[in-house]
Amino acid sequence: MAAPTTYDFVIIGAGVVGNAIARDLAGTQYSVALLDARDDVCEGTSKANTAILHTGFDATPGTLESRLVREGYHLAEEYSHRTGVGLKKSGAILVAWDEEEKATIPSLQEKAIKNGYEKTEILTSEQVYDQLPHLGGGALAGLAVPDESIIDAWSLPLALATDAVNRGATLLLEHAVTGVTTGEDTTTLHTSKGDVGARWVINAAGLGGDTIDQYFGFDRIRVHPRKGELFVFDKLSSQLVDKIVLAVPSKKGKGVLVSPTAFGNVMLGPTADDGEDKTDTSTTESGFEFLLEKGAHIFPQLLTEEVTSSYAGLRAAHNLSDYLVEVDADQRYATAGGIRSTGLTSAMAVSLYLMDLMRQAGLEFTERENLPDAPTMAPLGEHQVRPFANAELIEKDPAYGEIVCFCERVTRGEIRDAMNQTIPPTTINGLRRRTRAMNGRCQGFFCGAEVKTQFESLKKEA
Numbered sequence: 001m002a003a004p005t006t007y008d009f010v011i012i013g014a015g016v017v018g019n020a021i022a023r024d025l026a027g028t029q030y031s032v033a034l035l036d037a038r039d040d041v042c043e044g045t046s047k048a049n050t051a052i053l054h055t056g057f058d059a060t061p062g063t064l065e066s067r068l069v070r071e072g073y074h075l076a077e078e079y080s081h082r083t084g085v086g087l088k089k090s091g092a093i094l095v096a097w098d099e100e101e102k103a104t105i106p107s108l109q110e111k112a113i114k115n116g117y118e119k120t121e122i123l124t125s126e127q128v129y130d131q132l133p134h135l136g137g138g139a140l141a142g143l144a145v146p147d148e149s150i151i152d153a154w155s156l157p158l159a160l161a162t163d164a165v166n167r168g169a170t171l172l173l174e175h176a177v178t179g180v181t182t183g184e185d186t187t188t189l190h191t192s193k194g195d196v197g198a199r200w201v202i203n204a205a206g207l208g209g210d211t212i213d214q215y216f217g218f219d220r221i222r223v224h225p226r227k228g229e230l231f232v233f234d235k236l237s238s239q240l241v242d243k244i245v246l247a248v249p250s251k252k253g254k255g256v257l258v259s260p261t262a263f264g265n266v267m268l269g270p271t272a273d274d275g276e277d278k279t280d281t282s283t284t285e286s287g288f289e290f291l292l293e294k295g296a297h298i299f300p301q302l303l304t305e306e307v308t309s310s311y312a313g314l315r316a317a318h319n320l321s322d323y324l325v326e327v328d329a330d331q332r333y334a335t336a337g338g339i340r341s342t343g344l345t346s347a348m349a350v351s352l353y354l355m356d357l358m359r360q361a362g363l364e365f366t367e368r369e370n371l372p373d374a375p376t377m378a379p380l381g382e383h384q385v386r387p388f389a390n391a392e393l394i395e396k397d398p399a400y401g402e403i404v405c406f407c408e409r410v411t412r413g414e415i416r417d418a419m420n421q422t423i424p425p426t427t428i429n430g431l432r433r434r435t436r437a438m439n440g441r442c443q444g445f446f447c448g449a450e451v452k453t454q455f456e457s458l459k460k461e462a
């Protein structure tokens with residue numbers, strides 16, 4: 001049998017965290033492979049979250065999470081501007097619904113200051129209703145957090161992975177790691193598609209991170225899925241909510257929120273239910289009822305609007321009180337684990353922190369010359385100029401004037417572009433994430449057949 005290809009770095013996990021690490025490492029002198037069990041990048045937790053770039057105002061002060069969320073926020077904001085990923089600084093208002101919650105507001109403001117965020121403002125009930133006129137009755141006070149932002153959470157991880165591949169990283173999809181054999185200079189990763197060699201292994205496997213950690217002899221983190229179910233409301237509901245409406249956080253997390261999305265919808269959720277099955281992303285009747293009850297309280301009028309879709313994501317909940325980002329120089333192994341509910345925001349900072357730890361362990365990184373520019377992502381955000389509305393673009397290429405998906409106004413030109421990307425979709429769902437086709441109010445009832453025909457024929461040509 002031929003010896004496996006050996007890379008300087010193999011990153012296990014092509015979610016937002018692994019992609020950020022792959023991008024940074026691929027910008028150095030080292031060879032890099034980004035490997036995932038699934039058939040596309042961003043198929044794990046990174047594809048199903050609430051898509052908020054957090055300022056970190058409510059993190060536990062002094063933790064690594066607090067620091068990396070704060071730093072990651074600015075890195076992701078800057079990178080999104082550079083790559084055209086949809087991002088809107090909508091701001092948030094945290095609402096207190098009873099006296100006990102109201103009493104915690106000043107301490108939340110102090111916590112924000114300890115976390116390095118000084119722009120919160122305590123609001124009276126009247127001020128809350130001035131800013132959120134459709135909010136349900138009974139709000140007693142609020143805390144404004146003007147920099148909380150909404151982002152296109154699919155395009156950010158895809159941009160990072162695309163950047164990594166453009167910089168020379170090898171993407172190995174459908175490679176589920178099932179075991180490792182550590183050698184003196186090289187570790188062999190046993191995968192569902194054969195062995196892969198690595199001088200250094202980076203564990204960014206999210207929900208699977210504890211299993212990978214055990215392959216390297218550690219027993220320090222136990223990960224279980226915490227399901228979060230969400231409703232997405234039709235775009236017509238966007239007039240009701242233009243800010244993120246947060247709950248007072250509890251031990252179980254950030255609570256149920258109502259938020260505009262970067263695409264112009266409104267989102268209600270998530271639930272927080274601990275489970276065991278790391279693959280179960282089904283929505284449930286109990287989750288449905290819970291969200292209806294919460295929604296009726298927070299934004300009663302929202303429930304008169306159409307629900308476009310519902311979905312569930314799985315947080316990598318665990319037994320530790322902070323992120324687990326560590327390097328084991330002896331085994332040439334690093335882990336970026338325990339990144340439960342803030343990873344979309346912190347990913348780029350996690351990557352830089354991990355590289356610092358590896359530097360301290362003796363590795364030297366030199367940035368390669370003539371790195372390609374960061375990719376330009378499709379403008380999918382509601383506030384961006386979409387191709388169907390861009391007369392100049394249509395003039396140059398009429399395919400951008402041919403609408404295929406009418407709910408989301410996705411054109412033939414955009415579907416073609418998605419199929420020609422550095423990392424093209426392998427499934428219709430991958431195409432949905434890259435273009436928004438079939439993500440509108442009809443969920444593909446009208447355009448599904450046409451989108452699938454285009455997808456299949458372009459896939460054959462590729």
Ligand SMILES: Cc1cc2nc3c(=O)[nH]c(=O)nc-3n(C[C@H](O)[C@H](O)[C@H](O)COP(=O)(O)OP(=O)(O)OC[C@H]3O[C@@H](n4cnc5c(N)ncnc54)[C@H](O)[C@@H]3O)c2cc1C
Pocket residue numbers: 012013014015016017018035036037038042043044045046047048049050051052053054175176177178204205206207208209227228229270312313314315316339340341342343344345346
């Ligand atoms: C409901 C919900 C709401 C959230 N809201 C927010 C938010 O608003 N803002 C925010 O910043 N964060 C939010 N988060 C958290 C954020 O989504 C996660 O922290 C982040 O996506 C984690 O990224 P990751 O790369 O670590 O994991 P993942 O995206 O899960 O990637 C891990 C990858 O590793 C692969 N893998 C696992 N095991 C193996 C193996 N053995 N072999 C090969 N590959 C393997 C998986 O296939 C997967 O693709 C939310 C999460 C949820 C569930």
